[in-house]
Amino acid sequence: MLRAGRMSYSTYLRPRRLRMTLPLPLALLILFSGIALAHPSQTAELSSGQQKLARITVVPWPADIQAGAGQLPITQSFSISLTGYSDARLERAGERFLRNLSRQTGIPLKEYSPNAASAVLVVHTDRASLPVQDMDEDESYTLDVTSSGAKLNAPNPLGILHGFETFLQLVQATPDGFAAPAVHIEDKPRFPWRGLSMDVSRHFISFEALKRNIDGLAAVKMNVLHLHLSDDQGFRVESKVFPKLQELGSDGLYYTQTQIRELIEYARDRGIRIVPEFDMPGHSTSWFVGYPELGSAPGPYSIERRWGIFDPVMDPTRDETYKFLDKFIGEMTALFPDRYFHIGGDEVNGKQWDANAGIQEFMRAHDLKDDAALQQYFTVRVQKIVSKHHKFMIGWDEILGPGMPKDIVIQSWRGQDSLAAAAQQGYRGLLSSGYYLDGMWHASQHYAVDPMSNADAKLTSDQQKLILGGEACMWAEFASEENIDSRLWPRTAAIAERLWSPQRVQDVDSMYRRIDALSWRLEFLGLTHRSSYTAMLGRLAGTDNMAPLRLLGDLLEPASLHTREQAAIKAGEIETSETPLNRMVDAIPPESESARDFSATVNAFVASKFTDATAESILRNTFASWQQNDGQLRVRIEGNSLLRELAPISRNLALLGASGLQALNYIDNKEPAPDGWKAAQLVIINQAQAPQADVLLGVAPSVEALVQASANDPSAYGASH
Ligand code: ACM
Numbered sequence: 001m002l003r004a005g006r007m008s009y010s011t012y013l014r015p016r017r018l019r020m021t022l023p024l025p026l027a028l029l030i031l032f033s034g035i036a037l038a039h040p041s042q043t044a045e046l047s048s049g050q051q052k053l054a055r056i057t058v059v060p061w062p063a064d065i066q067a068g069a070g071q072l073p074i075t076q077s078f079s080i081s082l083t084g085y086s087d088a089r090l091e092r093a094g095e096r097f098l099r100n101l102s103r104q105t106g107i108p109l110k111e112y113s114p115n116a117a118s119a120v121l122v123v124h125t126d127r128a129s130l131p132v133q134d135m136d137e138d139e140s141y142t143l144d145v146t147s148s149g150a151k152l153n154a155p156n157p158l159g160i161l162h163g164f165e166t167f168l169q170l171v172q173a174t175p176d177g178f179a180a181p182a183v184h185i186e187d188k189p190r191f192p193w194r195g196l197s198m199d200v201s202r203h204f205i206s207f208e209a210l211k212r213n214i215d216g217l218a219a220v221k222m223n224v225l226h227l228h229l230s231d232d233q234g235f236r237v238e239s240k241v242f243p244k245l246q247e248l249g250s251d252g253l254y255y256t257q258t259q260i261r262e263l264i265e266y267a268r269d270r271g272i273r274i275v276p277e278f279d280m281p282g283h284s285t286s287w288f289v290g291y292p293e294l295g296s297a298p299g300p301y302s303i304e305r306r307w308g309i310f311d312p313v314m315d316p317t318r319d320e321t322y323k324f325l326d327k328f329i330g331e332m333t334a335l336f337p338d339r340y341f342h343i344g345g346d347e348v349n350g351k352q353w354d355a356n357a358g359i360q361e362f363m364r365a366h367d368l369k370d371d372a373a374l375q376q377y378f379t380v381r382v383q384k385i386v387s388k389h390h391k392f393m394i395g396w397d398e399i400l401g402p403g404m405p406k407d408i409v410i411q412s413w414r415g416q417d418s419l420a421a422a423a424q425q426g427y428r429g430l431l432s433s434g435y436y437l438d439g440m441w442h443a444s445q446h447y448a449v450d451p452m453s454n455a456d457a458k459l460t461s462d463q464q465k466l467i468l469g470g471e472a473c474m475w476a477e478f479a480s481e482e483n484i485d486s487r488l489w490p491r492t493a494a495i496a497e498r499l500w501s502p503q504r505v506q507d508v509d510s511m512y513r514r515i516d517a518l519s520w521r522l523e524f525l526g527l528t529h530r531s532s533y534t535a536m537l538g539r540l541a542g543t544d545n546m547a548p549l550r551l552l553g554d555l556l557e558p559a560s561l562h563t564r565e566q567a568a569i570k571a572g573e574i575e576t577s578e579t580p581l582n583r584m585v586d587a588i589p590p591e592s593e594s595a596r597d598f599s600a601t602v603n604a605f606v607a608s609k610f611t612d613a614t615a616e617s618i619l620r621n622t623f624a625s626w627q628q629n630d631g632q633l634r635v636r637i638e639g640n641s642l643l644r645e646l647a648p649i650s651r652n653l654a655l656l657g658a659s660g661l662q663a664l665n666y667i668d669n670k671e672p673a674p675d676g677w678k679a680a681q682l683v684i685i686n687q688a689q690a691p692q693a694d695v696l697l698g699v700a701p702s703v704e705a706l707v708q709a710s711a712n713d714p715s716a717y718g719a720s721h
Contacts, residue, residue, distance in 0.1 A: 048067075049066070049067035050067075052067040052181055053065065053067050054510075055172070055181070056170065056181060056183070057169060057172070057513065057514045057517035057518070058166055058169045058170060058514065059169065059220060059493050059496070059497055059511070059514040059515055059517075059518050060220060060221055060493075060496050060497035060499075060500035060501045060505075061497060061501045061505045061510075061514070062166065062185045062186070062187040062501070063186060063187050063188055063190075063501065063502055064185065064186040064187070065183055065184070065185045065187075066183065066184045066185075067181065067182070067183055068145070068146060068181075068182030068183055068184060069147070069182055070146070070147035070182045071145075071147060071174065071176075071179040071180060071181045071182055072120070072145050072146065072147055072148070072149065072150055072179055072180045072181075072182065073176065073177060073178070073179045074101065074105055074107065074171055074177070074178040074179055074180065075107070075177070076107055076108060076109065076110075077110075077120070078098075078101070078107075078109055078120050078121070079109075079110060079112065079113035079118070079119045079120050079121070080094055080097065080098065080112060080113065080119050080120070080121040080122070080123060081112060081113045081115065081116040081119035081121075081122055081123065082094055082112070082123050082125070083116050083122060083123065083124045083125075084124040084125045084126055085125040085126060085127050085128055085156075085157075086125065087128065087157070089157060089268070089269055090123075090125060090157050090160060091112075092269055093157070093160065093161055093164060093269065094112060094123070094164075095111070096164075096269075097164040097167070097168065098110075098111065100168055100524070100525065101167075101168060101171065103524045103525075104168065104171065104521055104524045105171065105178045107178065119149075120149050120150065121149070121150045121151075121152060121167070122149070122150070122151050122152070123151075123152045123153075123160055123163075124151070124152070124153045124154075125153075125154055125155075125156065125157055125159075125160055126153075126154070126155045126156065127155065127156055128156060128157070129156040129157050129158050132337045132338065132339065133158070133223070133268060133271070133272075133273050133338075134339060135192040135193050135223070135273075135468065136192065137156065137158055138154075138155045138156060138158070138159065138188075139158045139159055139162060139188060139189050139192075139221075139223070139271070140154065140155065140159050140186075140187065140188035141153065141154035141159030141160060141162055141163035141166075141185075141187055141188075142154070142163075142184075142185060142186050142187070143163050143166055143167060143183070143184075143185040143187070144183075144184050144185075145167075145170065145180050145181065145182050145183050145184075146182050147182055150167065150180070152164070152167065157271075158223075158271050161218065161270060161271040162187065162221050162271065163187075165218060165219050165220075165221060166185060166187065167180065168219075168521070169219075169517075169518070169521065170183065189221065189223075189499070189500045190469075190499065190500060190501060190502060190503065191451065191467070191468060191469030191470070191499045191500070192223075192468055192469060193223070193224055193430055193468035193469035193470070193471075193499075194221065194222045194223050194224065194469050194470070194471075194496060194499040194500060195222060195223070195224030195225065195226050195275070195430075195469070195470070195471035195472070196213075196217055196222055196224070196225055196226065196471060196472045196473075196474065196488070196492060197226040197227075197228060197277070197411075197432065197471045197472065197473045197474065198210070198213075198225065198226070198227055198228065198474050198476070199228040199231065199473075199474060199475045199476040199479075200227055200228065200229060200234075200236050200476065201228060201229065201230055201231035201232075201233050201234040201235070201236055201286070201476070202231060202233045202234070202307070202475065202476040202477050202479075202577060203476040203477075203479055203480050203481070203484075203577060203581075204234060204236060204250075204251075204253035204254075204481075205476065205479075205481060205484055206481055207255060207259050207262075207263065209481055209484055209485070210225075210227075210263060211263070211266055212485070212525070212526045212527050212528070213225075213484070213485065213488060213527065214263075214266060214267050214270055214272055215270070215525045215526060215527065216485075216488065216489055216492070216522055216525065216527050217270070217272055217492070217496075218270035218271060218272060219518065219521070219522060219525060220492065220493045220496035220497070220500075220518070221271075221496060221500050222272065222492070222496050222499075223271055223272055223273060224272065224273050224274075224275055224471065225267055225272055225273070225274050225275070226274075226275040226276075226277060226342065226471055227274060227275070227276055227277060228277045228279065228344075229276055229277060229278055230245075230249075230277075230278045230279055230283075230284065230286055230287065231279055231283045231284075231285075231286065232283055232284065232285035232286060232303075232304035232310050232312070233285075233286065233303060233304050233305065233577050234249065234250050234251065234253065234254075234286050234303065234577075235249035235250050235254065235286040235287060236250060236253070236254045236255060237254055237255055237257075237260060237276075237332070237335075238254055238255065238256045238257050238260075239328065239331060239332075240257065240331065241327050241328060241330075241331045242290070242291065242324070242327070242328060243290075244289075244290025244291060245286075245287060245290055245291070245328075247290060248289040248290035249286035249287060249289045249290055249303060250286070250303075251303065257335055260335055260336070261335070264336065264337065273338050273340075274336060274338060275336075275338050275340050275341075275342055275394070276332060276335075276336045276338075276341065276342060277342035277343070277344055278328075278332065278342070278343065278344065279343070279344025279345070279346070280314055280325070280343055280344055280345070280378075280382065281313045281314035281316060281345075281348060281375065281378050282309070282310075282312075282313045282314075282344075282346070282347055282348035282349070283309075283310075283344060283346065283347060284312060284313065284314055285301055285302075285303065285304045285310055285312040286303055286304070287314075288301035288312055289301050289302060289303055291324070293320065294314050294315065294321055294324060295312050295313070295314065295315060295352065296312075296313050296314065296315040296352035296353055296356050296359060297311070297312070297352045297355065297356065305576040305577050305578055306574055306576050307477045307565065307575070307576070309347045309349050310349075311349060311351040311352050312352065313348055313349075313350070313352050313353065314378070315356075315359065316353075316359075316374055316375070316377060316378035316381075317358065317359050317362040322381055322382075322385065325382060325385055326385050326388075329341070329382075329385050329386060329389055330389055333386075333389040333390070333391050338391075339391060339392055340391060340392050340393075340394050340409065341386050341389075341391040341392070341393060341394065342393075342394045342395060342411070343379070343382055343386065343393055343394070343395045343399070344395060344396060345375075345379060345395035345396050345398045345399040346395075346396035346397070346398050346413070347398075348371065348375050348398070350371030350374075350375075353371055353374060354371070359374070372401070375398065376401040376402060376403065379395070379399050379401070379404075380403040380404065383404065383405065383408065387405070387407075392407050392408060392409060393407075393408045393409075394408065394409040394410075394411060394430075395408070395409075395410070395411065396410075396411055396412075396413055397410060397411075397412050397413060397414045397418050397422075400418075400422055400425075400427060404427070406426045406427060408427060408428075409427070409428045409429065409430060409468065410422045410427050410428070410429040410430070411429070411430045411432055411471065412429055412430065412431055412432060412433055413432050413433050413436075413473070414433055415433040415434070415454070416431065416433070416451070416453060416454035416455050416456045417454060417455040419431055419451070419455075419456055419467060420454070420455035420456045420458070420459055420463075421455075422466075423456070423459050423463040423464070423466040423467060424459070424463060426466070427466065428466045428467075428468055429466060429467055429468065430451075430467075430468050430469055430470050430471055431449070431451040431456075431467070431469070431470035431471075432470060432471050432472075432473050433449075434446065434449030435449065435470055435471065435472045435473055435495050436472075436473045436475065437472055437473060437474045437475075437487055437488065437491060437492065437590070438473070438474060438475040438476075438477065438478065438479070438487070438561050439560055439561065440557065440558050440559065440560050440561070440590045441491075441590075442491075442590075442591045443490065443491045443493075443494035443511065443512065443515060443591060444494070444508045444511070444512070446472075446491060446494050446495050446498070447494040447495070447497070447498055447506075447508065447511055449498065450498060450503065451467050451469060451470050451498075451499070452464060452467060452503065469499050470495070470498075470499055472488075472491075472492050472495045472496075474487060474488060475561075477561060477575075478558075478561065478564065478575075478581060478585075478586065479581075480581045480586070482532050482535075482536060482581065482586075483532055483536070483581065483586050483587065485527050485528045485529040485532060486528075486529040486530070486532055486533055486589045486590070487590060488529065489518075489519065489522055489527060489529040490515040490516070490518055490519045490522070490529070491515075491590060491591065493514075493515045493518050494511055494515060497511060512596065516593070529589070532587075533553075533587055533588065533589060536582070536586065536587035537549055537550055537553055537587055539582065539642075540582070540583075540584060540587060540640075540642050540643060541636060541643075542636075542640060548629050548632040548633040548636065549633060549636065549643070551625065551626075551629050552629060552633060552646065552649065552650055552653060553584060553587065553588050554588075554592060554593075554594040555592055555594050555595055555598075555653065555697060555698055555699050556584065556585075556588050556592065556649070556695040556696065556697060556698060557588065557589075557590060557591060557592050557595070557695065557696045557698045558585045558586075558588060558590055558694060558695055558696075559585070559691040559694045559695060559696055563691050563694065564585070564694045567691070567694060582642065583642060583645070583693070583694070584642075584643075584645075584646055584693065584695060585693065585694040585695050588695065591698075592698040592699075594698075594699075595698030595699045595702070596698075598622060598699050598702055599699070599701070599702040601615050601618050601619060601622075602615075602619065602702040602703075602705055602706050603702075603705075605619060605706075606705065606706070606709050610667050610709075610714075616664065619660065619664060619706075620661065620664060622657075622660075623656075623657040623658075623660035623661045623664070624657065624661065625657070626653045626654055626656060626657030626660075627654045627657040627658060627661075629650065629653065629654070630650045630651055630653065630654035633646070633650045634647065634650070637650070645692075645693035646693060648692055649692055649693060649695065649697065652684075652687060652688035652692075652697060653688070653697060653699075655684045655688065656684070656685065656688055656697070656699065656700060656703045659681045659684055659685065659703055659707055660703050660706055660707075662677070662681075662710075663681075663703075663706045663707050663709075663710035664706075664710070666710045666711075667709075667710050667714070670714040671714070672710075672711055672712060672713050672714065673707070673710045673711040674711075675711070677711075678707060678708075678710075678711040681707045682704065682707070685700050685703055685704045685707065688700045688703075689701070
């Protein structure tokens with residue numbers, strides 16, 4: 001069985017690329033001025049300020065940004081000073097800012113300027129922030145950059161942390177060296193809760209990998225890292241009270257309490273809260289390996305290696321269960337200072353409850369009519385324990401039911417409607433439906449999901465205040481230490497922008513341009529979303545000369561989790577936590593940049609009525625390279641078990657190349673392609689679009705668009721080629 005959430009999620013049909021069809025200047029004008037356009041003539045020219053803003057690659061886009069005159073050069077004499085309130089965290093932030101600026105420019109920079117008047121960037125902080133970061137704190141900042149200096153002001157250090165990130169992203173190579181454009185920015189977030197939920201149970205993600213990804217979250221102004229610390233496949237935190245949890249439930253892969261404290265400090269330094277999740281009463285097999293008495297069947301239990309929804313579930317009828325949870329939650333709430341404590345609560349199948357006569361008797365005696373009512377009984381009791389330890393309880397949709405106080409938070413994996421239903425009853429909520437990164441959606445698809453749309457848009461303004469924001473979710477069935485960064489980045493930046501920037505910021509092309517620029521910056525922060533692809537391709541190729549493999553890999557995208565699981569079941573194989581993640585599907589990023597570029601070129605060529613000679617020449621070269629690549633790759637594929645599954649895909653790419661070249665020939669000859677030819681190409685394209693080896697050829701839809709266009713009457717296009 002599959003986790004139902006992901007199942008319904010992955011049955012979502014991958015739409016064709018959601019491309020912005022507006023001409024670029026029009027799109028930019030809408031983005032940057034926020035005005036509704038009455039007349040196309042208004043699009044004719046962009047002011048110099050708008051042109052300047054169009055070159056800026058800050059993500060998330062600020063709430064308000066105005067272009068100024070000139071730019072601030074970044075040279076070796078760049079310096080900063082901290083004025084107003086200061087503390088050790090701000091000083092570390094200043095040092096880190098200089099280090100990152102130095103890394104991303106390659107310019108060695110000195111430490112602080114002792115004298116505020118002579119510093120290039122003068123930082124001013126009004127007051128301290130809270131000792132334990134809270135979502136109600138002011139995160140705003142203003143940043144002024146002129147040709148002679150810059151000022152960053154904020155009410156408290158959180159705004160300064162965000163302003164530093166904005167400044168780093170303003171810096172670009174220009175004809176006169178590295179510089180930040182002159183701007184005036186007044187920025188603050190749209191939502192107070194902007195997070196990433198990471199499953200570290202199904203595959204353990206090392207302490208170091210968590211740290212570098214916290215750097216990534218800080219770069220895009222996210223403020224919550226939610227760690228899904230226990231599930232059927234592993235219990236990932238050291239408990240001193242119940243040590244068999246990690247000793248028997250983790251294969252030795254867990255965070256010590258010392259590491260957790262260090263991680264919390266590391267995150268706090270970057271304006272990020274850490275919210276722990278311990279999933280209960282289901283998704284809990286790993287607890288029962290050491291403590292079988294918690295389960296609703298006698299056991300013995302072993303760590304689950306497969307993926308899905310499993311039967312083991314806590315016994316809600318025994319007082320000992322709650323005594324255990326009271327001690328455990330007491331220990332963990334002392335370790336994790338955040339005000340919020342996540343108890344999961346999702347996907348209980350109830351089978352162990354149904355099969356246990358004592359539990360059935362308890363349900364009759366307490367008038368609990370079904371498994372959902374029994375789970376609610378459990379959740380109400382756990383909520384009292386969480387509350388006793390001075391925390392607000394948070395959980396997935398399933399926790400909402402009778403008897404819940406209004407201070408809990410619902411995290412919705414089911415959609416805006418369930419969030420709206422909760423808000424109508426006075427409950428706060430977070431959106432995660434639409435932000436599941438393991439669904440392998442494109443950034444544009446996540447970007448289109450807004451916490452305040454659908455049923456949430458119809459809430460009263462008081463109810464809307466209960467929508468706190470959202471969290472991207474990274475479930476780790478097919479994510480490992482090696483590829484976790486590429487599953488997270490840069491797509492998480494698109495979700496971060498949706499949660500930070502004003503709702504009117506919607507331009508998809510602008511978003512892609514800016515997250516592309518973020519990508520290289522993230523590598524300088526130590527993230528590995530690009531470098532791991534190269535390393536994994538090297539292993540696949542068995543050589544450093546991996547150009548043919550890279551050409552193919554660059555055009556592929558992983559199929560969804562559901563497609564991958566179904567393919568394995570069909571092949572009579574079960575993928576588990578012990579399956580190596582070393583195939584092409586594991587190496588490639590979720591979204592192909594090359595396929596996106598290719599699609600833009602096809603669109604430009606078709607939109608030009610086939611007159612854009614540059615686009616045509618790029619397309620011809622591309623199609624020819626696909627044809628040639630197959631022969632070069634075939635030599636490699638033979639005799640390499642990791643590559644063998646790619647042979648039919650490489651062949652399909654060559655066939656797409658042939659279709660594309662023929663389509664261009666018909667277009668050049670101003671001759672509509674015959675119906676029979678078109679039908680034959682569509683068969684080839686269809687075959688190339690089907691997932692194979694758990695990957696998809698991301699370019700197939702654009703080849704189809706070209707084939708369709710070539711079959712039209714050229715006079716309809718007025719082609720003058
Ligand atoms: C979930 O996807 N079951 C939270």
